[in-house]
Amino acid sequence: MLPYSSIWLVGIAAVIYGLAYFTKRRNESKDLPQPRGPDGRSFIWGNMPVAGECMKLFPPTTHMHNWPHYIAKRWKTGPLFYLDMWPLGPRFLFMSDPELISQYITTTQSLPKSSLETDFLDRFLGKLNMVSSEGSHWKRLRSMFNPGFSASHLMTMVPYIVDSSMVFLDILNKKAETGELFELEDVCTKLTIDIIGKVVLDSDFNSQKATHPIVDTFRTRIGLMPDVTSIYPWAGLDLFRPYRLWKNERKLNGLIAKELERKIQAREASKTASSGSAKNRKKSVVDLALDGYEKELSESGKAGGAKVMVDARTRADIVDSMKTFIFAGHDTTASTLSYIYYMLHLLPSVYNKFCKELDTVFGVGTSPAAIAEMIKKDHHIVNKLEYGNAIIKEALRMFPPASTLRHIPAASDPSKIVFITDPKSGRKFPISGWHVWPAVHFVSRNEEFFPDPHHFIPERFIQAETPFPEAKLFTPAGKEAWRPFERGPRNCIGQELAMIESRVILALAVRGFDFVSEIDGVKTETWTPIDTVSEFEDGRPGTERQTIEGHRCYQILRAAAKPKGGMPGRLSKRKVS
Numbered sequence: 163m164l165p166y167s168s169i170w171l172v173g174i175a176a177v178i179y180g181l182a183y184f185t186k187r188r189n190e191s192k193d194l195p196q197p198r199g200p201d202g203r204s205f206i207w208g209n210m211p212v213a214g215e216c217m218k219l220f221p222p223t224t225h226m227h228n229w230p231h232y233i234a235k236r237w238k239t240g241p242l243f244y245l246d247m248w249p250l251g252p253r254f255l256f257m258s259d260p261e262l263i264s265q266y267i268t269t270t271q272s273l274p275k276s277s278l279e280t281d282f283l284d285r286f287l288g289k290l291n292m293v294s295s296e297g298s299h300w301k302r303l304r305s306m307f308n309p310g311f312s313a314s315h316l317m318t319m320v321p322y323i324v325d326s327s328m329v330f331l332d333i334l335n336k337k338a339e340t341g342e343l344f345e346l347e348d349v350c351t352k353l354t355i356d357i358i359g360k361v362v363l364d365s366d367f368n369s370q371k372a373t374h375p376i377v378d379t380f381r382t383r384i385g386l387m388p389d390v391t392s393i394y395p396w397a398g399l400d401l402f403r404p405y406r407l408w409k410n411e412r413k414l415n416g417l418i419a420k421e422l423e424r425k426i427q428a429r430e431a432s433k434t435a436s437s438g439s440a441k442n443r444k445k446s447v448v449d450l451a452l453d454g455y456e457k458e459l460s461e462s463g464k465a466g467g468a469k470v471m472v473d474a475r476t477r478a479d480i481v482d483s484m485k486t487f488i489f490a491g492h493d494t495t496a497s498t499l500s501y502i503y504y505m506l507h508l509l510p511s512v513y514n515k516f517c518k519e520l521d522t523v524f525g526v527g528t529s530p531a532a533i534a535e536m537i538k539k540d541h542h543i544v545n546k547l548e549y550g551n552a553i554i555k556e557a558l559r560m561f562p563p564a565s566t567l568r569h570i571p572a573a574s575d576p577s578k579i580v581f582i583t584d585p586k587s588g589r590k591f592p593i594s595g596w597h598v599w600p601a602v603h604f605v606s607r608n609e610e611f612f613p614d615p616h617h618f619i620p621e622r623f624i625q626a627e628t629p630f631p632e633a634k635l636f637t638p639a640g641k642e643a644w645r646p647f648e649r650g651p652r653n654c655i656g657q658e659l660a661m662i663e664s665r666v667i668l669a670l671a672v673r674g675f676d677f678v679s680e681i682d683g684v685k686t687e688t689w690t691p692i693d694t695v696s697e698f699e700d701g702r703p704g705t706e707r708q709t710i711e712g713h714r715c716y717q718i719l720r721a722a723a724k725p726k727g728g729m730p731g732r733l734s735k736r737k738v739s
């Protein structure tokens with residue numbers, strides 16, 4: 163037994179060590195750009211007072227990517243700042259300078275993904291998912307699936323996208339007839355899921371009209387995941403969650419594996435088939451991945467006879483990738499489409515200008531059915547929708563559905579700390595040990611590149627029409643300023659698909675509709691653009707606050723950044739202009 167005096171000595175030593183460690187950690191961020199002042203930083207709490215203010219002011223379910231722009235303005239931090247919430251929360255480094263981000267975080271030097279992102283995705287999609295994979299496994303997955311997501315290959319999928327969009331158009335017509343209250347995002351999600359099923363797996367999910375086990379099980383899984391809107395690790399604790407998630411994963415993996423097996427059998431059958439339809443079938447993303455796999459096997463001399471055996475590891479990679487594509491590809495595009503309908507009601511001038519472009523490209527008075535045929539004949543015709551494309555880009559700028567989070571571990575040896583250098587000031591900033599979050603929402607509000615960032619101005623992306631010729635967007639510095647799909651080797655593999663499907667849907671299913679968002683019985687008929695910092699000037703707590711930047715359907719975090727409540731509203735027929 164230790165004598166009391168020794169216990170005291172050990173206790174005192176532990177307290178001294180603890181205090182020294184705490185002081186050292188806290189001082190690491192002392193001189194870095196960050197919110198300052200009594201409401202910005204304290205020795206004990208670091209920048210927790212800032213998080214406290216944001217949690218109080220922003221409506222409760224707000225996506226946290228709304229914070230950095232507000233913080234930068236409120237505490238005048240500039241485009242790069244640290245938010246040290248240790249030991250109660252993460253240590254973030256926020257940035258909105260696209261040049262710094264591309265050079266040090268995502269492109270020239272592509273940092274590994276942060277555990278704040280990958281822990282969630284590994285649990286949700288499986289450990290082999292592409293978004294959180296690193297190194298040789300990520301390279302293998304990316305090169306396996308790149309061919310299927312190339313622009314030239316995706317163009318061959320346009321007829322499928324058109325067919326799904328015509329079903330969607332039908333549904334919108336019915337909603338406009340009844341004038342019922344519905345969640346626009348849900349309808350858009352079913353459309354994007356159908357498109358992904360077809361493009362990726364050549365499966366008819368048909369979820370716009372019926373239920374499909376894969377889609378149902380997948381959506382159940384989304385509901386089972388913890389709500390990650392809180393920065394506290396204990397938020398959303400549920401003892402039965404792991405079991406429910408495990409059960410759901412088994413079911414989902416089994417369903418996708420069955421679909422994959424069907425695909426493999428169909429491929430084998432088509433090799434010997436004489437019928438043209440089997441041979442001429444359009445290839446899905448998985449088909450192209452399996453083509454690559456077969457080629458790899460035959461080049462390495464491992465192909466065993468005429469029948470190709472897909473090994474268990476490759477099957478597991480494909481199953482997790484399918485979940486990844488469904489996840490990454492449906493919510494994101496559905497959210498973007500929902501915001502486009504929402505903005506086109508609020509800005510009739512944008513709607514009218516787009517209708518004129520439709521007339522120019524497809525001819526005055528051309529019906530959606532005729533436009534559908536035109537697109538099927540000439541897939542590239544949708545690329546002529548320059549203004550339509552700018553509308554999609556502006557929606558993605560204002561309401562970005564996703565972004566990236568990167569991290570390299572802290573270094574105890576000061577000589578091993580990694581720094582980035584601001585070319586303007588020459589100042590060095592440490593990145594080791596910080597979760598670097600180049601939140602697209604924050605970058606998209608950088609006024610050097612996007613003046614009047616709270617206004618929806620598609621023309622800003624068309625050089626000949628921009629009202630901001632002095633903005634840096636069209637200079638070399640602005641090349642990577644628009645980054646909703648991120649940049650560099652880890653950029654979005656599905657970005658061409660998202661843009662092509664959005665253009666097709668705009669061409670077919672926007673004209674003639676008027677969508678009015680309606681939350682808790684309040685219709686959004688008009689909108690006054692406003693900066694969050696001005697909007698929150700009154701300091702009224704967020705539980706009472708209903709809008710962000712003037713929008714009642716602000717973005718919340720539900721796996722991706724999605725419109726609040728699924729964008730409820732009513733559709734009506736609009737006078738065709």
Ligand code: HEM
Nearest residue numbers: 293487490491494495564565566646647648654655656660
């Ligand atoms: C508007 C639609 C979309 C947006 C805004 C978007 C955005 C993004 C962003 C920001 C990333 C980087 C994530 C990170 O670094 O953690 C990403 C990655 C990814 N996206 Fe998308 N995405 C969209 C649509 C799609 C579609 C349609 C698919 C596929 C069907 C897809 C599949 C993926 C995959 C697999 C990755 C990981 C790529 C890699 O790590 O190599 N996305 N996306």
